[in-house]
Amino acid sequence: MHARTGCWPKTLLRGLCMVLAMMGIARSWAAESRPNILLAIADDQSWAHTSAQGCKAVRTPAFDRVAALGVRFDQCMAASPGCSPSRAALLTGLHHWQVKEAGTHASSFPTQYVTYPDLLEQAGYFVGYTGKGWGPGNWRVSGRERNPAGPAFDKRKLKPPHKGMSANDYASNFADFLAARPADRPFCFWYGGQEPHRAYEEGAGVKAGKRLEDAELPPFLPDAPEVRSDVLDYCLEIEWFDSHLARMLKQLEEAGQLENTLVIVTADNGMPFPRAKANMYEYGIHVPLAIAWASRFPGGRVIDDPVGFVDLTATILEAAKVTHPAAKSDSLAPVGRSLFDLLLPSAGSTAVTERMAFSGRERHSSSRHNNLGYPTRALRTSRFLYIRNFAPDRWPAGDPQKYDAEGQLGPMHGAYHDIDSGPTLDYLVEHHGDPELGRYLHWAVDKRPAEELYDAKADPGCLENLAGDAAYADTLESLRGTLENVLRATGDPRMGDNPEIWETYPRYSPIREFPPADAPSQ
DSSP states (O other): OOGGGOOSOHHHHHHHHHHHHHTTOGGGGOOSSOOEEEEEEESSOOTTOSGGGTOTTOOOHHHHHHHHHSEEESOEEOSOSSHHHHHHHHHHTSOGGGSGGGGSTTOOOOTTSOOHHHHHHHTTOEEEEEEOOSOSSOSGGGTOSSOTTOSBOOOOBOOOSSTTSOOBOHHHHHHHHHHHSOTTSOEEEEEEOOTTOSOOOTTHHHHTTOOGGGOOOOTTSOOOHHHHHHHHHHHHHHHHHHHHHHHHHHHHHHTTOSTTEEEEEEESSOOSSTTSTTSSSHHHHEEOOEEEOTTTSOOSEEEOSOEEHHHHHHHHHHHHTOOOOOOTTTOOOOOOOOTHHHHSOOTTOOOSSOOOEEEEESOOSSOSGGGOOOOEEEEEOSSEEEEEESOTTSOTTOOSOOEEETTEEOOTTOOOTTSOOSHHHHHHHHTTTSTTTHHHHHHHHSOOOSEEEEETTTOTTOOSOOTTOGGGHHHHHHHHHHHHHHHHHTTOGGGSSOGGGGGGSOOSSOOOOOOSSOOOOO
């Protein structure tokens, strides 16, 4: 009996689809209707901080539910360790170095780059977003009439339980969106939580009942009560984001739409702590990812292949049966590789080529003289993380000093603005002279070599650079060549005749003043 006759019970049909998916049949046997799309993207969350990953300090039942309904990807790499470029890559399906101003922080978003919500809207989807779409940046100056994530649904507000959390009632705004959707159209919705972005209500995690001993610290952060408490505050905000996702999933379930909704849950970059966010290390680019389409994908699985944000865009477009046109002026085709081969595995199939994920950054905050950035690119395989630093003479977290007033320098270690301010950074600066604790600040702010290589499986803290180890010389050479080839093939200006074009893109937020020369080393 053909699936589209509707004569079989829904539960039986779903079970049969899962069996056929494992046999490699269901993909060609898809129902005519396209899925709804719900993308939930947190703001600054590393992959390790979900209860599905075993983190004791956080509870994420909604993320865990999506992972159980579908697939948890344990090696998802954000397109950049910073908000704007990472979100631009996800929206366009292009690497951040391919979208000009949109590929750096707090700039603009040229109209020549089409976004997947626009494409789906053109294909008949009802689209919208709540919370943080693309940003920070100025999309209006580019001539856009709305955020690249779509029309905003932000009218509903609430009083959050703690300071620092957004007053946006994300889930109620999603309900408004669903109520406005024409009954005959699938939807595409972007839920952009502003959590767990700083600032936090200091001590809120402990006040909420979290225990300092449950805070799990990466090896590049010191074990101190102040730091543990800061991590718990971060975890509390993750839970707030997750609670709204739980409400959204319930709304879909009650509307009978959950099984035919492609749900993707991730984060734009890693945790806002020293040596994490804004850094190309694991805790800066390695983010959580769970994907479910309950009526289509076999659930309860964990996949270890490295995947990137451009792959998510390709997956969304394939699910919606939409073809991505080349960018209007640059003739750039999308570079992502759909995850359908992993989400719908064929029995006995093997990958034709090993998957790799790519990431990079230019300017993050205003942290250096003349508003200079810190250009880096990275390649992640299933085991190794290779990083290319194009300006190793610059300070990676920002110059150590800035002008607090005209001609008046502020204190040493007072200008690391590529690190979000908070109790942990304060602790590192306060103890920079301590014989034991001083190393943590050095790990976060010291200048770095042109090349870095880490065994990301054995060393997720990325503290042992293997680039100078003769035993890894072949690996280093291979990954260097692969990255350079990809950057050239995708038109990265850093590999071309005008690499400094990145420093010319305007910044639509305050620009700080720094000395014309780097401050002395610590």
